Amino acid sequence: MKSIRLPAIIENLDKFIDFVHTCVGEYISIDKKIMEIELAAEEALVNIFKYAYPEKPGQVEMQCDSDDSKKITIEIRDSGIPFNGLSRPDPDITADLGDRKIGGLGIFLIKKMADEVRYNRSGDTNVLTIVFYA
């Protein structure tokens, strides 16, 4: 298992995504799949950067693991306010241009890209677990 822990600020997005890219790249070689995992990671991270720490700065920890050659697990932890994005309704993806909203699209993309996604509040920590089968 590999992990990275950094302040929850947008300026660290590239470092987190480089971490995901390198870690996932050890297990799979399909560029499209790696991009899909990077996308899910970015969407989860950006939500944390924007909403998890409204009062004071905090950290995000990301773990990347594979139990065999097929299952890749990305776990993202923050100790910000409790937030389960998975419980939000999916956005209306059929609205026309004038009515189309972007809110909720990030979480929706995570659900669509990942094979499994779970949220847990463990003590004072939000834990988002995203699983992909290579």
Add this chain to the structure above:
Amino acid sequence: MELNVKNEEKGTLVSVTGRMDAVSSPGFEVELGKLIDEGNINFVVDFSELDYISSSGLRSVLATAKRLKGKNGQILLASLKDVVKEVFEISGFSAIIPIYDSVEEATAAL
């Protein structure tokens, strides 16, 4: 993300290279906003060198499309890589933003 802008007879061709993520994609909206302010309202965006797009990138394309709609202009996308096309399809954006297989086809549709 890098943008290359070329004025053509029927409109403005914008070629995007790299990644449209939460850090870079606001730049797309800002740069196209400047071009719109200068009076350009018909755009073809060449995504053939765009490797990656997230919801932030979709947001900047949507904001630009909405602005252009208010001016009777348009933004047509061309030559999307598979992974980028997938994001447009999953999000339903391919139903509201026209997508063409090539820059030539998009330009012909302006």
